[in-house]
Amino acid sequence: MDTRWSNHMPAQRTLLLITASSPAIRRVRRSRVLNFQQITMPYLAAFVPPKWKVIHIDEEVSPIDITIAVDLVGITFHTPSAFHVYDLAAQFRKRGIPVALGGPHVTLMPEEAQAHADVIFVGEAELQWPQFLRDFEIGRHMHRYCSTAVPALNAVPMARKELYHRRDFTGGRLFATRGCPHACDFCAVAVMYQRKVRARPVAAVAAEYASFPGKVVIFWDDNLASDREYAKALFRSIAPYRKWWSSQVSIQAGKDAEFLEWAAKSGCKQLFIGLESISQQSMNGVRKGFNRVEEYVRVIEHIHEHGIAVQAGIVFGFDQDTESIFIETLDFLESAGVQNATFNILTPYPGTPLYQRLERGRRILTRDWSKYNGREDVVFQPRHMSPETLLEGYRYANQRFYSGTSLYRRLIRSPVGLWWTLPLNLAYALALRSARQDAAADRGELLVRCASRRSSLESVSAINASKTRSTRG
Ligand code: B12
Numbered sequence: 001m002d003t004r005w006s007n008h009m010p011a012q013r014t015l016l017l018i019t020a021s022s023p024a025i026r027r028v029r030r031s032r033v034l035n036f037q038q039i040t041m042p043y044l045a046a047f048v049p050p051k052w053k054v055i056h057i058d059e060e061v062s063p064i065d066i067t068i069a070v071d072l073v074g075i076t077f078h079t080p081s082a083f084h085v086y087d088l089a090a091q092f093r094k095r096g097i098p099v100a101l102g103g104p105h106v107t108l109m110p111e112e113a114q115a116h117a118d119v120i121f122v123g124e125a126e127l128q129w130p131q132f133l134r135d136f137e138i139g140r141h142m143h144r145y146c147s148t149a150v151p152a153l154n155a156v157p158m159a160r161k162e163l164y165h166r167r168d169f170t171g172g173r174l175f176a177t178r179g180c181p182h183a184c185d186f187c188a189v190a191v192m193y194q195r196k197v198r199a200r201p202v203a204a205v206a207a208e209y210a211s212f213p214g215k216v217v218i219f220w221d222d223n224l225a226s227d228r229e230y231a232k233a234l235f236r237s238i239a240p241y242r243k244w245w246s247s248q249v250s251i252q253a254g255k256d257a258e259f260l261e262w263a264a265k266s267g268c269k270q271l272f273i274g275l276e277s278i279s280q281q282s283m284n285g286v287r288k289g290f291n292r293v294e295e296y297v298r299v300i301e302h303i304h305e306h307g308i309a310v311q312a313g314i315v316f317g318f319d320q321d322t323e324s325i326f327i328e329t330l331d332f333l334e335s336a337g338v339q340n341a342t343f344n345i346l347t348p349y350p351g352t353p354l355y356q357r358l359e360r361g362r363r364i365l366t367r368d369w370s371k372y373n374g375r376e377d378v379v380f381q382p383r384h385m386s387p388e389t390l391l392e393g394y395r396y397a398n399q400r401f402y403s404g405t406s407l408y409r410r411l412i413r414s415p416v417g418l419w420w421t422l423p424l425n426l427a428y429a430l431a432l433r434s435a436r437q438d439a440a441a442d443r444g445e446l447l448v449r450c451a452s453r454r455s456s457l458e459s460v461s462a463i464n465a466s467k468t469r470s471t472r473g
Contacts, residue, residue, distance in 0.1 A: 013137075014053045016070040017041040017163075020077035021059035022084035024370040027435075038102065039159050039173055039220055040076045046157035047130050056163040066091045071131050074137065076103040077350055082369040086116040093118070100132070105369070107192050108351030123147030123192065124178075126156060148194045153178060158208045171214015171243070176205040176234055180223040182250065185286035186315070186346060186354040189222050196313065197226040206237040209245075216269075217245045225253035235262035246270040246311075251291055254299035260306040268416060270340070271303060274313040277333045279325060282318035286354065300336045300414075309339040309417045315398065317346030319383040326393035330400050337413030339421040340428075341398045346382075347374040347391060399436075402429040 019041050037058060045054045057064055066088075072308050073092050077085045082105050089099040102121035106113040110122045119141060121128055128145035135141035161173070177200070179193040209217055224231055224247040231253075238245075244267045251273055253259050263271070277283055280293040300310050301382040314329060333341055347362065348355035349372060358364050371377035375394075378387035385393070400406050411418060 011054055012051065013072070014055065014070040015045075015048060016068060017045060017054060018064060018073065018075040018088070019056070019058040019060070020075050020081045020085045020088070022077075022081035022370060024080045024084075024373050024376070025078075026060070027373075036163055036170065036218065037173065038076070038173065041074075042159035042161070042163040043157075044076075044125065045127055045160045045163050047126070048133060052133075054160075054163065054166070061165055064088060064254060066095075068298075070097060072098055072100065074100045074102070077105060078370075079099070079105045079108075079369050081105075081371040081404045082109075082112075083196075084370070089116045098136075102129075104188050104192060104349075108188060108349065110144070119143055119145065121145050124151050124310065125311065126151040126153075134354040137438040139396065140284065150179070150193060153198045153200045156200060156204075158169070158211065159182045161211075170218050171216045172209070172212025173218045173220055174205065174208045174212075175220045176200055176232070177221045177224060177226055179226065179324045180250070181226055182223075182288070182290065183353075184288045185357070186348065186352060188349050188352055191353075193222075197223075199227060199230050202230070202234050203239050205234055206241075209238050209243065210241050212243070215243050217243050219245060219247035221247055223248060223250050225249040225256075225259065228253065228256055228259050230257060232262045235259075235266035235268075239266040241267075243267050244269045246272065248274070248313075250274065251295070251299055254303045255295070257302070260303060260308065264306040264308055264371060268308050269420070270309040270310040270311055272313060272342070272404060273299075273303075275327070276315045277318055278329050279318065279320050281320040282325075282393050285319050291394050296332070300338060304337065304414045307416055309421055310336075311340035311342065312338045313342050313344070314397070315344045315346050316394050317378070317382050321382070322384045323389060323393065326397050330397055330406065333401065334406055337410050339414065339416065340424065341401055343394055343401070344374040345378055345394050346380070347372050348380055380408065398432055402432050404429075 019038050037060070041056050041058075045056065048054055053069075055070070075085050075091075085101065089101065098118040100117075100121065101113050101117040102125055105124050106120050110120060113120050119132060120143070121132075121330065122144065124147045125145070126147075128147060132141055132145050154417065179195065179197040180187070180189050181195055181197055183190040183195060202340050239262075246269055249271050253263075253271065254273065268434065274288075274291075275296060276286075276288060276291060278293055280289075283289050283291045283293065303310050312333060314333075316325060316329075346354075348358050350369075355364070358380045360462060364379065365381060365387065366377075366379050368379075369378050376391075378390045382390050394431045402425065407422075407429070411422060413427070
């Protein structure tokens with residue numbers, strides 16, 4: 001229990017909520033055109049009693065004024081921003097302002113986070129956050145609030161819209177479900193939510209969906225296809241609003257014709273699918289063997305047949321990946337006519353089975369969390385290539401995917417949503433180019449390395465292809 005703050009409480013209390021970013025994340029995200037904003041703080045604000053004045057600062061938009069007069073600070077963050085947040089927390093705490101921390105990194109690394117905060121929230125906070133605020137008001141709060149059981153989402157409020165202030169080209173964002181039934185080695189979700197999938201009532205989700213003035217809505221679900229019957233009921237109830245939406249789903253969604261039919265009818269324009277890898281061995285190796293690589297083309301075609309674009313989530317660096325994975329993946333994405341892709345470098349987030357496995361094998365190269373960004377740094381020793389090759393292969397993938405030739409090959413193969421996928425691809429190509437120039441300027445380098453790397457990756461691939469041909473025949 002901490003009773004230090006009770007004597008200092010003014011009549012109206014001010015709570016500063018911070019959606020943290022960090023120099024590392026800003027660098028990573030500057031190549032993303034759609035810089036999506038996070039729900040967490042506008043959502044947690046909806047649980048705060050009206051007697052509190054709530055200020056939200058999203059660090060992607062404005063810097064934190066460390067001298068601001070507030071009674072309490074709450075910060076949400078991901079692993080790459082951890083050190084930056086600890087620094088921020090120290091500055092507020094030095095002024096005597098208590099700091100509460102929560103989010104994925106805190107849930108996965110509670111002991112570390114506890115050392116930098118007055119109070120931490122481990123796991124989901126729908127029950128513990130209001131409890132803490134009550135405790136805080138009477139000056140008797142605990143240092144740690146743990147979600148002992150996963151909360152039901154039957155009666156959660158809508159996020160407070162006035163607290164969103166980032167321009168991200170979407171009209172609204174919400175979640176319908178939480179959790180995922182799978183237990184992929186590299187994913188933090190299975191660890192955080194104990195594989196328990198829960199859903200908000202369809203009517204409540206539809207009401208929030210309808211309440212957004214804008215046309216484009218994102219469902220920030222872990223896997224909107226976790227419960228496909230629920231999803232279909234949801235699609236039926238949001239169809240009348242005639243908005244456009246996108247979400248993340250597992251590959252099973254692409255095999256379910258009824259799911260796709262209702263998704264399309266309700267305005268789904270794009271599905272993000274974690275294909276992860278075109279190597280079945282890699283998928284088996286990280287407990288994602290339910291992704292059947294031989295089905296990818298058919299699944300993508302099936303989604304396209306419903307007029308829905310595909311954004312493929314791709315990860316490089318699995319233990320079975322060799323240098324040829326980069327070119328083979330790009331060849332695949334082009335031949336399948338994938339409209340968009342997000343490439344990631346395999347990153348063992350602390351607390352995941354992947355992290356534990358690599359740690360046991362002494363393959364973790366750094367515990368500098370700012371490097372756990374999945375885009376700029378390799379933090380582990382890959383099995384069949386050097387960290388440098390993995391990084392350059394990842395860069396090659398991005399450059400090739402957004403090159404004119406690839407764009408032409410992909411979009412000619414499947415012109416689904418061409419009117420928006422073409423401008424978006426072009427915007428990404430430009431953003432990537434200027435991010436590369438900025439990064440090169442940061443590093444004081446000339447932009448010559450990728451071109452030479454491309455030709456060396458292509459010669460490795462040519463050698464591999466000729467080896468495969470000779471073994472086959
Ligand atoms: C949507 C999403 C995004 C979006 C938007 C950002 C966002 N987080 O909303 C985008 C695409 C931008 C994104 C980017 C990234 N993401 Co992301 N993202 C998600 C996703 C799918 C949903 C998050 C969400 O909205 N949840 C709904 C809200 C309400 O829940 P919540 O944030 O967890 O908050 C609850 C509790 O954690 C708690 N809580 C959280 N913070 C706080 C703070 C306080 C004070 C309190 C009291 C409570 C509290 O209360 C809430 C209610 O229970 C999650 C998966 C997941 N389920 O967490 C991955 C996830 C959070 N992302 C992840 C990652 C790795 C990233 C990136 C690093 C990827 C990359 N390489 O760029 C970046 C980092 C961006 C950043 N700014 O730091 C990892 C995090 C792993 C980690 N250890 O940090 C996750 C868990 C995915 C995974 N499968 O592992 N992401």
